[in-house]
Amino acid sequence: MNTNKKGKKKLARKLLHKYRLVILNEDTFEERFAVKLTRLNVFVILSLSTIILIALTTILIAFTPLREYIPGYSSTALKKQAIELSKKTDSLQQVITINEQYFASIKRVLEGDVNTVIFNKDSIIKAAELDVSEINLNPSREDSLLREKVDKEDKYNLFESATAASNFVLFPPVTGTISQLYNAEEKHYAVDIVVAKDTPIKATADGTVVLAEWTTQTGYVIILDHGNGLLSAYKHNASLTKTQGDLVKTGEVIAISGNTGELTSGPHLHFELWKDGYPINPSTFIDFE
CATH class of the missing domain: 2.70.70.10 (Glucose Permease (Domain IIA))
Structure with missing residues (x-):
């Protein structure tokens, strides 16, 4: 036990033993700077300096554009361009899908592949049995406004539409x-x-x-x-x-x-x-x- 206590006291004396760091003028040996240090002070100062340096480097990389120069980090501009291209690609894909469906429907119609409309016999009979007096045939306010708007458009666009139709001429593809x-x-x-x-x-x-x-x-x-x-x-x-x-x-x-x-x-x-x-x-x- 005495040996352990002596060892601890000896280590404590080494850590707390004071030293003097002096900076002298080489020519005149004049003392310019002096500071008292211990081994413990030096260790604490070096540890704090290392922690602060690591923290500042992390902040500099994470929150400044300098991270783009580090291998493995992507550019902000490239990310923005990638997002915009992804949106455009998605929009183009939707347009292509709609056009393909449109052309497919045209092709089916022109080839005569038109499905026959299937009527529900029961629903037709049920609709025929309805009493007309029970149905409200009076137009709603919205319906009346729409009818009035359409009547005005037909009235004032009569000559314009007639002119457009008369100017449209079809050329015979062949004669025979x-x-x-x-x-x-x-x-x-x-x-x-x-x-x-x-x-x-x-x-x-x-x-x-x-x-x-x-x-x-x-x-x-x-x-x-x-x-x-x-x-x-x-x-x-x-x-x-x-x-x-x-x-x-x-x-x-x-x-x-x-x-x-x-x-x-x-x-x-x-x-x-x-x-x-x-x-x-x-x-x-x-x-x-």
Whole structure:
């Protein structure tokens, strides 16, 4: 026990033993600076200095732009650009998905893949049995205001809409003999024009190519979007001169006539017109002969 106490006292004396740090002028040996120190003071000062240095370095790296120069840290500008690009990519993906659905629906309609509407017989009978006297047929205030607004728009836009419609002219894609007329009852929503093989097929109006590909039944098909819900389709072509996304002018050659596809019996053009998703008779607007 005495030995341990002596050892502790000796260590305490070493730690608390005072030293004098003196700075002298080398030439005159004049004392410029002097301070009393102990081993314990030196250890405490060095420890505090190390802690403060580490803290300042951490703060400097965490809260200043200097961290961008340290390997492994990403730039703030790069992070901002990455976020903006991610948002734009997501928006473009949504637009692409909507366009693909739109083109797929157009393709199904033009190929005649239209599902028959299924009616619920029970609901129709139930609706027919309703007493008309029990139904409130008086228009609401909102309905009356809407009707008045629509009447005013029709009144003042009559001549403007008539002028726009009269200026819209469709160009015949080809001239020839009509072998089969438009017949909605037989689901033949087109006009078939007999032409010589390799006859140039021209755009009926200005527009954008929304579909240009090969199908088993109708061969090479090209579809143009003319705006305002108007589409034109050209089928059974031997080849196409335009691709999807191209802009075309009225009368510009977009395909070469042929006899491709299963549903054909000779060189001809199968020409369709669609307005707002409904087929219309091309002969009403175009003279093919």
